[in-house]
Amino acid sequence: MRLLRRGPVMLLWGAQTCSVFGDRLYAMAIMWLAWKQSGAAAMGWVAVAESVPYIVLGTLGRSLVARFAALGRLAVVDVVRAVLVGVLPLVWDTFGLAGMLACAVLLGVGGALFDPNLGALVPELVEPDDVQAVNGLMDLTGRIARIAGPGVAGVLLAVVPRQGLFWLDAATFVVSGVALAVLSGAPVAAVPTKAQEGAKIRPRARVLLRTRPETAAAIGVHGAGIFAHSVALVLPAFLVAHLHAGAAAYGAVLAATGAGSLAANTVAGNVRMPGSLPVFYCATWAVSGLILASAALAGSLPVLLAVSVLLGAVNPFLPVALSTHLSAFPPAARLRLMSVDLTVIRTAGTVSMLFVPGLAGADPVSAFPLAGLGLVLVAGAGSMAAWRLGRHRSPLAPVEGKELARD
Missing domain, CATH: 1.20.1250.20 (MFS general substrate transporter like domains)
Structure with a gap:
């Protein structure tokens, strides 16, 4: 405000x-x-x-x-x-x-x-x-x-x-x-x-990501998160198979997720995030994956709505954390990294639209824990890698100048 x-x-x-x-x-x-x-x-x-x-x-x-x-x-x-x-x-x-x-x-x-x-x-x-x-x-x-x-x-x-x-x-x-x-x-x-x-300066992505591997880990996990969450495309089939619910339940789940994300946005933008932002970012994706997997355990619509609120509440912390981390880079490096991030998530989203609905449609109930736990493993590994690779580095001292443009 x-x-x-x-x-x-x-x-x-x-x-x-x-x-x-x-x-x-x-x-x-x-x-x-x-x-x-x-x-x-x-x-x-x-x-x-x-x-x-x-x-x-x-x-x-x-x-x-x-x-x-x-x-x-x-x-x-x-x-x-x-x-x-x-x-x-x-x-x-x-x-x-x-x-x-x-x-x-x-x-x-x-x-x-x-x-x-x-x-x-x-x-x-x-x-x-x-x-x-x-x-x-x-x-x-x-x-x-x-x-x-x-x-x-x-x-x-x-x-x-x-x-x-x-x-x-x-x-x-x-x-x-x-x-x-x-x-x-x-x-x-x-x-x-x-x-x-x-x-x-027009820095090269290879140089930036090689020099800041913790940032590379965060961007990679972003792509994995987009791919895993594309399982939501088969949510209507999941609701029918798991809870024998229809269009009204689908709308309620979407509304609950939106309400959770809208409420959490006020926190994500105003509360200082702990520790290294790449580590926090990857760990938050792991939490998101765990909540996504737990959807298959919901035995009733009210429980699933509560899970949806939690899933929505995690969402705003992800873009805010990554954007804040990338904003600490000099302008040229920041622009290049944001462009690379968009490339990664667009690629992941396009590939997921081509394959995930067909694969998940055969067994939509099992698709949610598989996608969620897979994301937990990838994001957890990314969090550990970001911690190990970035723990001795100042978050506000990325390379710049000629170093950025070097191939």
């Missing part, structure tokens, strides 16, 4: 809350459109098409990503995305699935340029002591959107033409772009010029 009294932070947070909410509307609209026009397979192709640019640019496009390390340039990206989203229904009607996939790829390129740069620039807007709090505040935008977005999208799909959701999302991109343009001309925006200057 103290940070929201600052004009630049309030402007950015409000604009991004609007934009992320619009993204949830877009996600519902594009999947509905893909299914209705071309069937279930098209839904998978859309998801893959939007993820591929994250993987490619995160792996090979460090120079291109670094060129957008400025609020003004991110404003241009948002305007372009607004145009792409606004014309997407027309492109579909004119060029069919191929045209829509081309738009999805271009939107993915925009996201791959925008997301890591915004994450790297946000810490520059506050003092070092407020970095964790501002990361918690930005995480709150996603929490609100994930809870409210699907419900609002469902209502709007019932009362407005499908184009309406795309136009609404385009409007939220415009709002975000205007806010970023305003911030780029404000005095506070003089701070992010450090990120622009640092981005000229």
Whole structure:
């Protein structure tokens, strides 16, 4: 609340809350459109098409990503995305699935340029002591959107033409772009010029991860966590097989998880996290895996709802801890690591969507303990590795300069 009294932070947070909410509307609209026009397979192709640019640019496009390390340039990206989203229904009607996939790829390129740069620039807007709090505040935008977005999208799909959701999302991109343009001309925006200057170094991911292996362990565990939690895709089948429950129970579980995460966000952004953040981060994923595995032990819906609240309560600590850790790096290194992290989780998410539902669908009840305990093992090993590799290193003294660019 103290940070929201600052004009630049309030402007950015409000604009991004609007934009992320619009993204949830877009996600519902594009999947509905893909299914209705071309069937279930098209839904998978859309998801893959939007993820591929994250993987490619995160792996090979460090120079291109670094060129957008400025609020003004991110404003241009948002305007372009607004145009792409606004014309997407027309492109579909004119060029069919191929045209829509081309738009999805271009939107993915925009996201791959925008997301890591915004994450790297946000810490520059506050003092070092407020970095964790501002990361918690930005995480709150996603929490609100994930809870409210699907419900609002469902209502709007019932009362407005499908184009309406795309136009609404385009409007939220415009709002975000205007806010970023305003911030780029404000005095506070003089701070992010450090990120622009640092981005000229363009550090190599191999050097960063080899020099900071505890950070590499945390990013690797992030990918494993995303992969393991994709078992939630078969949650409806799990509810039917385990509790003989239906759609109402599914909605209740999602609501309980969202409520837990929303409540815990207020703690994650404001309570000092103990010890080494990479160790804490990996250990928190292990706790999340343990809770995920325990879902199979729930013998009734109320017990499962309690488990869901606990699982949701763990979630905000994960992005806040990792973002705060990465924010301690110099701007160029921070941007590169955030881009690598996005590449890892997009890769894990894409692979999981292709394989996990089919594998878990055969036995959805057993899938939860298998995924959860597997995550416990990986995250536990990551936590031990992060502790051993980082215990003699200062968390605020990462390498920089020529050392970063060395191959």
